[in-house]
Amino acid sequence: METLLETNNLSKTYVVGKDNQINVLKNVNIKINEGDLVSVMGPSGSGKSTLLHNISGMDRLTSGNVKFCGEELVNLSEAELSSLRLKKMGFIFQQIHLLKNLNIFDNIILPAYSAKMESRNKINKRAKKLMKQTGIADLIHNDITQASGGQLQRVAICRALINQPNIIFGDEPTGALNSKYANEIMELLAEINQTGTAVLLVTHDIKVAVKTERVVYMLDGSIVGEIKLGRYLRENHDMEVREKKLSTWLMQMGF
Numbered sequence: 001m002e003t004l005l006e007t008n009n010l011s012k013t014y015v016v017g018k019d020n021q022i023n024v025l026k027n028v029n030i031k032i033n034e035g036d037l038v039s040v041m042g043p044s045g046s047g048k049s050t051l052l053h054n055i056s057g058m059d060r061l062t063s064g065n066v067k068f069c070g071e072e073l074v075n076l077s078e079a080e081l082s083s084l085r086l087k088k089m090g091f092i093f094q095q096i097h098l099l100k101n102l103n104i105f106d107n108i109i110l111p112a113y114s115a116k117m118e119s120r121n122k123i124n125k126r127a128k129k130l131m132k133q134t135g136i137a138d139l140i141h142n143d144i145t146q147a148s149g150g151q152l153q154r155v156a157i158c159r160a161l162i163n164q165p166n167i168i169f170g171d172e173p174t175g176a177l178n179s180k181y182a183n184e185i186m187e188l189l190a191e192i193n194q195t196g197t198a199v200l201l202v203t204h205d206i207k208v209a210v211k212t213e214r215v216v217y218m219l220d221g222s223i224v225g226e227i228k229l230g231r232y233l234r235e236n237h238d239m240e241v242r243e244k245k246l247s248t249w250l251m252q253m254g255f
Ligand SMILES: Nc1ncnc2c1ncn2[C@@H]1O[C@H](COP(=O)(O)OP(=O)(O)OP(=O)(O)O)[C@@H](O)[C@H]1O
Pocket: 014, 015, 016, 022, 024, 042, 043, 044, 045, 046, 047, 048, 049, 050, 051
């Protein structure tokens, strides 16, 4: 597998107030290969979201570097970074940021129309295909007020996938959903990953992490452990065995 994303001693420091420095990420080294399915766990405040923001170029690191698709993010301008994010990365968050003045279909196609990489006809066709794949084909004419939370997260997934990114970053993507919807969304992300898109998720939810291929654990700004669970869809693993393995390990980590 080719390396898709790699950090080298990634550190992030915030300055709060006059001269109070907080070292939120401390020499983090993480490698994501093409097609990986990884989750990041750890206690609140350990730096998970900050890691996601820094490896995806949403935020600027303080020292070290991040290489994504062969590009050193530190060398890119803001415009180059946003173009890279638009074309090669997809994002899903706990709070689903959809535009209220656009209907569901238009929210999905917007990033592709903005990227101008393909004809509108081709984009529309892919959007319809994604809506079908994610089980929301019936919502094509609906406004975003005319869908459930679980359906809106599927809309966000379609939007994240519309430019055929190399990776999807999810920051607690199931955090606002009930357990049924959360489970469905995680199944969907695992299926999408099967088609080759890497997925990196920040999560507190063992039920989400258990469906990922490996779990890294963050504590106080550092990655302090990693467990490999294997691909559950591909290898048809026993869920109970995976859950036991993961929860025992998380307990050892102090979760
Ligand atoms: N913009 C900022 N300015 C100052 N401190 C920040 C900023 N963003 C995050 N922090 C601090 O960095 C630390 C890590 O925050 P982060 O959101 O990455 O943690 P997390 O592990 O994702 O937490 P949670 O699980 O609660 O979402 C926290 O102490 C937080 O207060």
